[in-house]
Amino acid sequence: MKLLSEAELRRVLSPALAVASSERAFIALSRGEIAVPVRSEILRPDGEGVVFAMPGYLPGRVFGVKVIATRGAASAAMVLLFDAESLAPLGLLSADFLTDWRTAGGIAAATRLLARPEARLHVVFGAGRLAGPCARLVATVRPIARTLIVGRDPTRARALAAALRAGGLDAEAAADPGVVAEADIVTTVTSATTPVFPGAALRPGAHVNLGGAFRPDTRESDDELARRGLFWCDSRAACLARAGDLVMPLASGVLDPARILGEIGAALAGDLRGRADAAEITVFKSLGNAAQDICLAEDALALPGLAAPEFDPRGEAG
Known part of the structure; x- marks a missing residue:
């Protein structure tokens, strides 16, 4: 062994x-x-x-x-x-x-399938241990020209941006969650229990990775994303049971169950569609799976x- x-x-x-x-x-x-x-x-x-x-x-x-x-x-x-x-x-x-790397690897795999090929601006919410790997691995699957780090602690966000720059990425800290209005890709890996960015601000064609909240009573996304987005899950059964980003808007009726298209694995295998239109807002919900x-x-x-x-x-x- x-x-x-x-x-x-x-x-x-x-x-x-x-x-x-x-x-x-x-x-x-x-x-x-x-x-x-x-x-x-x-x-x-x-x-x-x-x-x-x-x-x-x-x-x-x-x-x-x-x-x-x-x-x-x-x-x-x-x-x-x-x-x-x-x-x-x-x-x-x-x-x-x-x-850290299996989580970031899964987010990057979903991004490679769902984000528009020309995606260049990546906004990452969170400045903890997962934020750096996600920024780095997403940049290996899309031509990311700029990475913005939005964190509750500005000092940590600036430190992470500096570390990413030292590794070759053009990165900086940002204080306003509204920067998602210009984002091609948004990744959330926070410990937040309530939404961290305004879903209404997302432009058509954006791709969102939700990688933080993992309990049915916590979420990183708001009702507007639930209305606008099309969702793929790492595990449909697990997400419908435990992912507050889906459980809460489903319970309130905001999220139409038909907008949860299925599992990312089925899409990667070609058994389920991925992005079908450049204007779609695509969402990958990652709970992490054994x-x-x-x-x-x-x-x-x-x-x-x-x-x-x-x-x-x-x-x-x-």
């Missing part, structure tokens, strides 16, 4: 692999080729965080589970992966960076040149 540290994953995971792995996971999920039970959740008694257990089974290949715990802005995560046939443990992977964790962990373990120690759980470390 290989042991992959955070540092090793940062060294070997590439943007291309993160995007391709999420595409593979989404397609497998939509085609029923991977079994992903509803994740278990344990809320901290102090209300400051949650513990998730997220299993997945890819028949004939691998099965495993990711455990992730959050407390405020802090988190810790691990993925344990097994061979589906021999039951041999394959790897134990630190999963903080892996989680299928992405399982596929990216499997792909990471198969990479050549890993500097990963071996461990035999029935014996001693190698």
Whole structure:
């Protein structure tokens, strides 16, 4: 069994692999080729965080589970992966960076399918750990000329913009959520519980990624986006049960169920349409799915040149 540290994953995971792995996971999920039970959740008694257990089974290949715990802005995560046939443990992977990149990879995969090819202005809401990876990976699938970071903490937003500039992106902080009026792509990865931008301000043809709120009583988008947008989900069942961006406007009658077109995996596979018109406002709702964790962990373990120690759980470390 290989042991992959955070540092090793940062060294070997590439943007291309993160995007391709999420595409593979989404397609497998939509085609029923991977079994992903509803994740278990344990809320901290102090209300400051949650513990998730997220299993997945890819028949004939691998099965495993990711455990992730959050407390405020802090988190810790691990993925344990097994061979589906021999039951041999394959790897134990630190999963903080892996989680960030599988989430950003999924958002980039959806963006590559749904955003207009000429999209150049990307507005990112949030300045936390997911905002940077999303900005970087989206810029690998569209010709992004400018990235704007909108965050509750201006200091953090400016620091993230500076880090993105150091990595080669033209990025700056913005204070006004109304900048979405000029955006080609909008990505939200916040901890907000209420809408963070005005849906009425979006111009025709914009693409929106909703990647933050993950409970039925929290949302990052408003009723106007629900009226105007066409929605694709990472998992339709999970989103209809837990994504407040869909649950709340459906309950109020603002969102027509017919505007939820289906799963992004079906669209990536060609079994469901993607963008059909340059003026459509397309929306991808990402809750995050264990299928992405399982596929990216499997792909990471198969990479050549890993500097990963071996461990035999029935014996001693190698």
